[in-house]
Amino acid sequence: MHPKMLAIEAADILGVSVQAIHKQLKSKKLAYNKLRNRVYFEYETAIKMFAPYKQPCKVVVFVLVKGGVGKSTLCRETAIRATLMGKKVLVIEIDHQGNLTKSFGINANDYPVLIDLLDDSLIKITNSTVNVLPGLDILPSRYDNSVLDNFIMLKQVPLQKVLKSKVDPLRSAYDLILIDCPPSLGQSISAAVLTSDMVVLPTTPCDFSDSGIDITVNEINRMCNDHDMPKIPMKIILNQFDNREKDSRDTYSDLIKHHQYGEMMFSGYIRKCKEIEKYRRRKSTVFDSTASTAGREDIDTFTRELLEMHNLKSNHIVSHFTNPEMIKGY
Ligand SMILES: Nc1ncnc2c1ncn2[C@@H]1O[C@H](COP(=O)(O)OP(=O)(O)O)[C@@H](O)[C@H]1O
Ligand SMILES: [Mg+2]
Numbered sequence: 001m002h003p004k005m006l007a008i009e010a011a012d013i014l015g016v017s018v019q020a021i022h023k024q025l026k027s028k029k030l031a032y033n034k035l036r037n038r039v040y041f042e043y044e045t046a047i048k049m050f051a052p053y054k055q056p057c058k059v060v061v062f063v064l065v066k067g068g069v070g071k072s073t074l075c076r077e078t079a080i081r082a083t084l085m086g087k088k089v090l091v092i093e094i095d096h097q098g099n100l101t102k103s104f105g106i107n108a109n110d111y112p113v114l115i116d117l118l119d120d121s122l123i124k125i126t127n128s129t130v131n132v133l134p135g136l137d138i139l140p141s142r143y144d145n146s147v148l149d150n151f152i153m154l155k156q157v158p159l160q161k162v163l164k165s166k167v168d169p170l171r172s173a174y175d176l177i178l179i180d181c182p183p184s185l186g187q188s189i190s191a192a193v194l195t196s197d198m199v200v201l202p203t204t205p206c207d208f209s210d211s212g213i214d215i216t217v218n219e220i221n222r223m224c225n226d227h228d229m230p231k232i233p234m235k236i237i238l239n240q241f242d243n244r245e246k247d248s249r250d251t252y253s254d255l256i257k258h259h260q261y262g263e264m265m266f267s268g269y270i271r272k273c274k275e276i277e278k279y280r281r282r283k284s285t286v287f288d289s290t291a292s293t294a295g296r297e298d299i300d301t302f303t304r305e306l307l308e309m310h311n312l313k314s315n316h317i318v319s320h321f322t323n324p325e326m327i328k329g330y
Helices: 007-014 018-027 043-049 071-083 099-103 114-119 143-154 164-170 187-193 213-226 246-257 274-281 294-306
Strands: 033-035 038-041 058-062 089-093 130-133 136-139 176-180 198-203 234-241 265-271
Touching: 007 018, 007 038, 007 043, 018 038, 018 043, 038 043, 058 071, 071 089, 071 099, 071 136, 071 176, 071 198, 071 234, 071 274, 071 294, 089 099, 114 143, 143 187, 187 213, 198 213, 213 234, 234 246, 246 265, 265 294, 274 294
Parallel strands: 058 176, 058 198, 089 136, 089 176, 198 234, 234 265
Antiparallel strands: 033 038, 130 136
16 A cells, blocks of 8 residues: 555645645655656655644544444545644554454454453553554454453443543554444443544434434433533534435435534535445555545545644634644745
């Protein structure tokens, strides 16, 4: 895998001209390449290009009680896209099916997984992550994680501490930590939610009563209440959107008009895109190619919004970054 950030995309993110990006690449002697006349760069250059936009680490959990809505897909593609914005990313898979782990070509039998870390305090999470790409590590998962819920319940480990105590020490080593959950609402998912700064609920076009959003949102709110915790921000992303299908248009319109969910929506949606499926099968990513695809565009927009890098030109956002002085250089 060689995920690529196009110069033209970097220009859009940073709110500068493509010529300004080319100038930066040359004047700072940053590594870049050309494919079909399109200039692109990879993680090492991205770190330098986006250095002024360093933010505190954010832990985001992908949850929905329903399967097949794109939790693992969005987790994976967002993680890869974030590395191309210079972020050091960790993905923690707690789904025992290990789909995300396998999609990176990793055999989880070779490594410790979350249940091993909980069961044996001598196994450290820092020694258990596997590097899959420049800037991207994963804590893999396998079927042994299917007993996580029972383990947490039987050992009576406090839910708000069980995962948090493992993840919090990693915040200084990563810019972004994404947790991919199985399609349920058991103890391990509660532990993941109570560890996170934000919950992302992916959903697909369908009859609203069948979306799984109601039960997931209610359960997360109840859990925060029970643990005397402030409400964790939750955001909904509509995935597999197809403008030609009535179901898609109706679901999107129902969601943005919804009295509770309207304001929880990401500003866009992720279109149904055959390249997403094609690249996943090849254990690759939509960002490997330099071609413009719906998947590439939409995941880019989604990642930028998630990282609050969607409007870097606006003063509001710029004021949040640690070193706004450097931004003036563009
Ligand atoms: N936007 C999309 N366009 C096309 N296929 C998609 C898209 N999002 C997900 N998929 C496909 O849908 C299937 C289910 O996605 P997955 O991420 O495994 O869901 P979940 O993790 O919620 O169970 C996978 O085969 C994936 O490749
Ligand atoms: Mg999944």
